[in-house]
Amino acid sequence: MFKFPKNFYWGAATSAYQVEGGIDNCDWAKVYPAGAACDHYNRYEEDFDIAKSLGHNAHRFSIEWSRIEPEEGRFNEKEIEHYKNVIMALKQRGVEPFVTIWHWPVPLWLRDKGGWENKKTIEYFFHYVDKIMLSLKSIQVKFWITLNEPEIYASNSYLKGVWPPQKKNFLSYIKVLRNLIKAHCEAYKIIKKINPGAQVGIAKNNIYFEGWLALFIDWWWNFYFLNQIRNFQDFIGLNYYFHNRIKGFKFNQNENRETSDMGWEIYPKGIYHVLKDLKKYNKPIYITENGLADAKDEKREKFIKEHLQWAHKAIQEGVDLRGYFYWSLLDNFEWDKGFWPRFGLVEIDYQTLERKIRPSALEYKKIIKTNGL
Numbered sequence: 001m002f003k004f005p006k007n008f009y010w011g012a013a014t015s016a017y018q019v020e021g022g023i024d025n026c027d028w029a030k031v032y033p034a035g036a037a038c039d040h041y042n043r044y045e046e047d048f049d050i051a052k053s054l055g056h057n058a059h060r061f062s063i064e065w066s067r068i069e070p071e072e073g074r075f076n077e078k079e080i081e082h083y084k085n086v087i088m089a090l091k092q093r094g095v096e097p098f099v100t101i102w103h104w105p106v107p108l109w110l111r112d113k114g115g116w117e118n119k120k121t122i123e124y125f126f127h128y129v130d131k132i133m134l135s136l137k138s139i140q141v142k143f144w145i146t147l148n149e150p151e152i153y154a155s156n157s158y159l160k161g162v163w164p165p166q167k168k169n170f171l172s173y174i175k176v177l178r179n180l181i182k183a184h185c186e187a188y189k190i191i192k193k194i195n196p197g198a199q200v201g202i203a204k205n206n207i208y209f210e211g212w213l214a215l216f217i218d219w220w221w222n223f224y225f226l227n228q229i230r231n232f233q234d235f236i237g238l239n240y241y242f243h244n245r246i247k248g249f250k251f252n253q254n255e256n257r258e259t260s261d262m263g264w265e266i267y268p269k270g271i272y273h274v275l276k277d278l279k280k281y282n283k284p285i286y287i288t289e290n291g292l293a294d295a296k297d298e299k300r301e302k303f304i305k306e307h308l309q310w311a312h313k314a315i316q317e318g319v320d321l322r323g324y325f326y327w328s329l330l331d332n333f334e335w336d337k338g339f340w341p342r343f344g345l346v347e348i349d350y351q352t353l354e355r356k357i358r359p360s361a362l363e364y365k366k367i368i369k370t371n372g373l
């Protein structure tokens with residue numbers, strides 16, 4: 001029996017654009033519209049009831065910049081109220097909120113100013129964060145995640161040219177990363193100033209690289225951002241999905257024995273390695289995302305169990321891991337891929353928007369209830 005620490009946070013994650021529906025004032029909506037998505041904007045109470053019934057004691061979600069600041073400097077109090085209600089709905093259920101401030105979409109007005117390529121966006125972000133912190137001060141949210149996966153965003157949007165603004169420009173890519181680093185540090189300072197008890201970090205996508213080149217790639221992909229924000233984080237949020245075996249100079253030489261519906265290799269042991277590698281920062285770690293697309297729900301139970309087993313081994317070897325958020329609570333809009341990948345513990349019927357709990361969600365619940373495997 002693998003027992004997890006007593007106050008461990010167990011839950012699942014979502015992000016606004018992927019589940020809420022009705023977000024049309026941002027760059028993504030113009031390139032990859034998500035329409036009504038899961039209508040989580042209107043059904044969050046029902047969804048939190050489900051999370052609660054599944055034994056979750058924490059939940060990660062994001063607030064949407066384009067809702068809160070639909071035009072430069074004009075904040076929508078009604079939308080802020082909405083997120084207040086969302087947070088209260090979690091708290092009333094005894095579920096600890098982990099709030100992500102920016103999970104990728106950029107408001108249209110900001111897109112037109114150059115988005116994250118523009119240095120001034122650091123300032124815009126600061127004002128957005130400042131407004132949120134002041135507005136939510138009275139309800140005391142403890143856990144804040146400023147940015148979700150800065151490298152994945154920067155590389156898909158500015159190197160590969162797939163995500164908005166669909167650029168392929170190395171200099172832009174570097175500029176965006178530099179601006180995100182500064183934006184995080186400024187946000188960190190303002191959050192701590194307004195809410196000194198807050199715990200602040202980012203959600204970092206780390207990959208388990210193998211091979212002699214791994215040393216260099218690790219330095220850039222896994223550690224550069226974290227090193228730059230070293231003095232401006234209280235915890236590390238880890239998103240783990242990928243393993244990449246480098247042979248010679250060839251990447252992705254994985255054996256791919258088992259894959260998800262998206263063709264992503266399932267490699268649970270990788271979570272152990274990336275966790276161990278983060279130990280050097282001496283910070284608490286939360287696994288802020290880990291999951292797979294599996295429409296038939298054939299592999300999810302094993303996936304969760306094996307990742308947790310390896311995470312547990314890391315804990316035994318001294319890693320200060322304090323929580324696990326499965327991606328995702330609900331099936332949702334998987335960015336440029338659309339709705340077909342099914343990541344949810346809960347299945348969504350996109351015709352009726354009916355929610356259906358998958359069997360693996362109940363297995364995850366059993367682990368949570370016994371606090372072990």
Ligand code: FCB
Binds near residue numbers: 152327
């Ligand atoms: C991560 C994203 C998340 C989701 C999962 C599958 O990179 O943070 O929004 O799309 O991948």
